Amino acid sequence: MTATDPSPGAFAALRQRNFGLYTAGSTVSMIGMWVQRIAIGWLTWELTHSSTWLGLVAFADLFPIVVLTPLAGLVADRYDRLKITILSQYLASAQALLLAALTFSGDITIWWLVALSMFIGVVWSFNTAARLSMIPNLVERRYIASAVALNSAAFNVARFIGPALAGAIMAIWGVGEAFLFNAATFVVFIATLMKMRLITDETSGRARAGMLSQAFNGIAYAGRHPGIGPILILLIAMALGVKPILELLPGFADAVFHRGIEGLAQLTASAGMGALITSIWLAGRGRMTGLTNIAMLSLIGSAVAILGFTASDWYPLGLAGCFAFGITITMAGTATQTLMQNAVDGHMRGQVMSLYGLVYRGAPAVGALVMGAAADLIGLQWALASGAVICMGAWIWIARRRDTVTRALEQPDPGAESR
Numbered sequence: 001m002t003a004t005d006p007s008p009g010a011f012a013a014l015r016q017r018n019f020g021l022y023t024a025g026s027t028v029s030m031i032g033m034w035v036q037r038i039a040i041g042w043l044t045w046e047l048t049h050s051s052t053w054l055g056l057v058a059f060a061d062l063f064p065i066v067v068l069t070p071l072a073g074l075v076a077d078r079y080d081r082l083k084i085t086i087l088s089q090y091l092a093s094a095q096a097l098l099l100a101a102l103t104f105s106g107d108i109t110i111w112w113l114v115a116l117s118m119f120i121g122v123v124w125s126f127n128t129a130a131r132l133s134m135i136p137n138l139v140e141r142r143y144i145a146s147a148v149a150l151n152s153a154a155f156n157v158a159r160f161i162g163p164a165l166a167g168a169i170m171a172i173w174g175v176g177e178a179f180l181f182n183a184a185t186f187v188v189f190i191a192t193l194m195k196m197r198l199i200t201d202e203t204s205g206r207a208r209a210g211m212l213s214q215a216f217n218g219i220a221y222a223g224r225h226p227g228i229g230p231i232l233i234l235l236i237a238m239a240l241g242v243k244p245i246l247e248l249l250p251g252f253a254d255a256v257f258h259r260g261i262e263g264l265a266q267l268t269a270s271a272g273m274g275a276l277i278t279s280i281w282l283a284g285r286g287r288m289t290g291l292t293n294i295a296m297l298s299l300i301g302s303a304v305a306i307l308g309f310t311a312s313d314w315y316p317l318g319l320a321g322c323f324a325f326g327i328t329i330t331m332a333g334t335a336t337q338t339l340m341q342n343a344v345d346g347h348m349r350g351q352v353m354s355l356y357g358l359v360y361r362g363a364p365a366v367g368a369l370v371m372g373a374a375a376d377l378i379g380l381q382w383a384l385a386s387g388a389v390i391c392m393g394a395w396i397w398i399a400r401r402r403d404t405v406t407r408a409l410e411q412p413d414p415g416a417e418s419r
Contacts, residue, residue, distance in 0.1 A: 013147040018196045019138040025192030027154040032185030034162020039178035045250040047110045055372020058247040060114045062365030064121035072129040073354030081134040086193045088127035089186045095120045096183035103176035128357035133350040137198040149283035152334040156279045160272030167265030227408025231336050237394030238332040239363030241387030242302045247368040257315045270319045274326025291335040292406040298331035299395040303388040310381040339409040
C-alpha cells in the first residue's frame with residue numbers, strides 16, 4: 001500500500017487468519033494485564049500512601065526495558081518472534097500466580113511488589129520487541145497500517161474494560177483474585193499463539209557481526225534515519241510528560257478527588273474510552289498519509305489536557321482530562337508506531353521497534369519516578385503540570401523539521417531514505 005492508496009477498510013486486517021487469532025488472544029490477555037496494573041497500583045497506595053512509592057513501583061516495572069532494549073531487539077531479529085512471545089506469556093503467568101499467592105497468604109509487602117514488578121519488566125522487554133516486530137509478519141503488506149491501528153484498538157478495548165473489571169473484582173472479592181484472573185487470561189493467549197504461524201520471514205538481512213556491536217546498530221540506524229530519529233523525540237516527550245500521569249492516578253483518585261478505588265477505575269476507564277475511540281478512528285483511516293501531522297497534534301492536545309486536569313479537584317474535569325489523555329497518547333503511540341513500521345528496513349525491524357518499546361515503556365518509568373518524588377514535595381497537581389511544558393517544547397522542535405520527517409516516514413518504499 002502506498003501513501004496515496006485508498007484504505008483497505010478498518011477491519012480488513014482481521015480477515016488475515018493469523019492476525020485474527022493474535023488479536024483475539026491478545027485482547028483477552030491485555031484485559032488481564034490491565035486488571036493486574038490497577039490492582040498493583042491500588043495495593044501500592046494501600047501499603048504506603050506515598051506518591052514516591054507509586055513512582056518507584058512503576059519505575060521497577062518499566063525501567064528494565066531501558067537497559068535491555070538493545071539485546072531484546074537483537075533477539076527479536078535473530079530468533080523466532082512467535083516462540084519468544086509464547087515463552088514470555090508463560091513467565092508472566094507465573095509472576096501473576098506468585099502475586100496472588102503472596103496476597104492470599106498475607107505475605108505481600110512493598111518490596112515484593114517492587115521485585116516482582118522488576119521481574120515482569122524484564123519479561124516485557126523481550127516480549128515488546130518480539131510482539132511489535134511480529135505484527136507485520138502476520139499480514140500482507142497492504143494491511144500493515146490497519147493491523148497496527150487495530151492492535152492499538154485491542155489494547156484500548158482492554159484499557160477500557162480492564163479497570164472497570166478490576167474495580168468489580170477487588171470490590172467483590174479482593175486484590176488477590178485480580179492477580180489470579182490475570183494469570184488465567186494468559187492461558188487463552190498461549191492457546192491462540194500456538195495456532196498461529198508467521199507468513200513472512202525477515203531473516204535474510206541479518207548481519208553476522210558480534211552481538212554487542214550489532215545490538216547498538218539499531219540505535220545508530222534510528223539516529224541516522226531522517227524520520228525515525230525525530231519521531232522518537234516526539235514519543236519521548238509524550239512518554240515523559242503525559243504517560244506518568246496514568247501511573248500516578250491512584251494518588252489522584254484518593255488524595256485529590258477523594259474517590260478511592262472506584263474513582264481510580266473510572267479515571268482509568270475514561271482514559272481507555274478516549275483511547276479506544278481514537279484507535280478505531282485510526283484503524284478506519286488505514287493509510288500513512290497525514291499520520292505525521294496527527295502525531296504532532298497529540299503534543300498540543302496533551303499540553304491543554306494536562307493544564308485542565310491539574311487545574312482543580314473537580315472530579316468531572318478529572319474524568320474529561322483522562323479522556324483527553326487517552327486520545328492524545330493513542331494518537332502519538334499508534335501514529336509513531338505505524339510510521340516506524342512503514343519506514344524501517346525489515347531486517348532492522350526488531351531492533352528499531354525495541355527502541356519504540358524502550359521509549360513507550362521506559363521513559364514513563366523515569367517520568368513517574370521524578371513526578372512521584374516531586375509530588376510528595378510540592379503536590380500532585382503542580383508536579384504533573386510540568387508535562388505541559390515538555391509537550392510544547394517538543395512540538396516547537398519537531399515543527400521546524402516537519403516536511404523532512406513526513407517525507408521520510410510516509411514514503412511508500414520502506415527504508416528508501418536509509419539506503
